[in-house]
Amino acid sequence: MTTLTTLATEVRANRIVAGVRIPHPVGNPTLAPDKEIALRVAVVKRALEVLTLRVDGPTVFAVDHAGAR
Amino acid sequence: MAGMRDAVSQNETGHGQALGASVRVVHYVNQFFGGIGGEEHADHRVEVRAGASGPGRAMEREWAGAATVVATVIAGDNHVSTFVQEAEAAIRSALEAHRPDVLIAGPAFNAGRYGMGCVTACRVARSLGIASVTAMFPTNPALAMLESRGLIVVPTDETALGMPKAAKALAQLALRLGRGEPIGSAAEEGFLPRGLRSDVWHEQTGAERAIALLKRKLLGQPYRSELAIEVFDSVPPAPPLARLTEARIALVTTGGIVPRGNPDRLREYNSVTWRPYSIAGLDDLTADAWEPIHGGYDSTFAREDPDRVVPVDALRLLERSAAFGALDDRLYVTVGVGTSVGNARRFGEEIARDLRERDVQGVILTAT
Numbered sequence: 001m002t003t004l005t006t007l008a009t010e011v012r013a014n015r016i017v018a019g020v021r022i023p024h025p026v027g028n029p030t031l032a033p034d035k036e037i038a039l040r041v042a043v044v045k046r047a048l049e050v051l052t053l054r055v056d057g058p059t060v061f062a063v064d065h066a067g068a069r
Numbered sequence: 070m071a072g073m074r075d076a077v078s079q080n081e082t083g084h085g086q087a088l089g090a091s092v093r094v095v096h097y098v099n100q101f102f103g104g105i106g107g108e109e110h111a112d113h114r115v116e117v118r119a120g121a122s123g124p125g126r127a128m129e130r131e132w133a134g135a136a137t138v139v140a141t142v143i144a145g146d147n148h149v150s151t152f153v154q155e156a157e158a159a160i161r162s163a164l165e166a167h168r169p170d171v172l173i174a175g176p177a178f179n180a181g182r183y184g185m186g187c188v189t190a191c192r193v194a195r196s197l198g199i200a201s202v203t204a205m206f207p208t209n210p211a212l213a214m215l216e217s218r219g220l221i222v223v224p225t226d227e228t229a230l231g232m233p234k235a236a237k238a239l240a241q242l243a244l245r246l247g248r249g250e251p252i253g254s255a256a257e258e259g260f261l262p263r264g265l266r267s268d269v270w271h272e273q274t275g276a277e278r279a280i281a282l283l284k285r286k287l288l289g290q291p292y293r294s295e296l297a298i299e300v301f302d303s304v305p306p307a308p309p310l311a312r313l314t315e316a317r318i319a320l321v322t323t324g325g326i327v328p329r330g331n332p333d334r335l336r337e338y339n340s341v342t343w344r345p346y347s348i349a350g351l352d353d354l355t356a357d358a359w360e361p362i363h364g365g366y367d368s369t370f371a372r373e374d375p376d377r378v379v380p381v382d383a384l385r386l387l388e389r390s391a392a393f394g395a396l397d398d399r400l401y402v403t404v405g406v407g408t409s410v411g412n413a414r415r416f417g418e419e420i421a422r423d424l425r426e427r428d429v430q431g432v433i434l435t436a437t
Contacts, residue, residue, distance in 0.1 A: 001435045002435070002436035004436070012304060014304065014306035022437055023366045023367045023370050023377075024370040024371065024377035025324070025435050025437060026376070026379075027374060029370045029377070040377075040383040044380050044387060045383075045392065048431075051309065051316075051318075052309045054309045055306045057303075057306065
């Protein structure tokens with residue numbers, strides 16, 4: 001999980017989940033605490049889901065959640 | 070000024086012999102080039118014969134007395150790639166018995182098992198402080214093995230048609246290695262890059278060299294960068310997790326979140342190691358117990374809440390709702406900033422070994 005998805009693709013990571021921002025890939029300090037934890041759960045849930053998907057090479061997965069990107 | 074290049078370290082070239090004496094060579098070959106036979110003899114155990122055989126004779130003609138093959142170590146391709154430890158032990162006793170100035174292995178061309186035998190022989194020589202050199206086709210599968218890193222490998226053609234050229238190149242380099250002469254960089258000497266950097270003194274500063282390089286580029290003249298562009302490994306994707314609800318998941322981060330006070334003194338930059346930390350029983354990473362020590366991003370937000378980089382809190386919630394099996398007790402931490410690709414590759418290999426031992430099926434790695 002990283003915000004630098006282009007870099008991750010270049011170094012050939014296979015399953016890449018887009019992070020929020022470089023200093024907080026799985027958080028968003030602009031959100032209220034309850035909203036931020038909801039965001040983090042959504043992002044991590046996406047990562048878990050991606051582990052169950054077949055990929056053929058470096059693939060970037062977006063997270064569909066408010067404040068995720 | 071210190072520049073960087075791939076050069077042979079002192080301990081590899083420090084074993085020269087007396088001036089004028091013939092360099093003592095031990096030559097490693099497979100059953101075919103050793104004259105024992107073809108594939109039907111691939112199980113042949115390590116055998117040591119006095120003097121040169123096969124390509125060793127061509128090299129002796131090249132040396133014209135300057136070096137001598139004192140013994141040829143012959144091993145079957147299947148044997149050496151299947152019973153590695155047994156083969157290693159036999160090669161070690163041959164080297165201890167004959168005490169060569171240099172070991173030559175191959176050339177193996179594009180033969181994978183033979184290439185593995187050559188790599189094994191060179192590794193044994195290195196462990197005994199004996200200089201070594203081998204030769205093979207640059208994409209020989211043996212060169213993908215971790216063990217082949219750092220060895221001097223002369224590139225050859227794909228097949229034995231390239232023998233005369235390969236034997237000559239091996240003979241010349243081996244003679245100099247055996248004499249303990251200094252060896253230049255991979256680019257200067259024509260062997261395959263080993264991914265090594267060493268400090269060298271240069272009469273010009275880095276700024277002067279950079280300007281000179283830029284000038285050559287602008288004038289359309291040939292130029293060569295002092296730093297090679299990294300080529301990254303392509304790793305086949307792991308198969309998808311079949312049963313997420315039973316899977317053990319571990320957290321790995323390059324974001325440098327460590328127990329407060331950084332007890333293991335992990336570096337903030339140019340990391341040389343990684344550490345596992347226990348997160349057993351923790352519901353989240355609190356700011357009083359954990360802190361970011363990464364020297365490459367604004368750590369304000371991670372200092373307020375380390376879960377923004379390592380999402381322990383979210384994973385615990387999902388673990389309780391049975392979204393996956395279990396969160397592993399270990400959090401694997403390193404710092405990804407200015408870290409060399411070589412070190413990063415090693416961290417990955419070491420961490421992966423640990424994960425496998427802990428029966429972890431899936432990993433979430435967060436990177437800043």
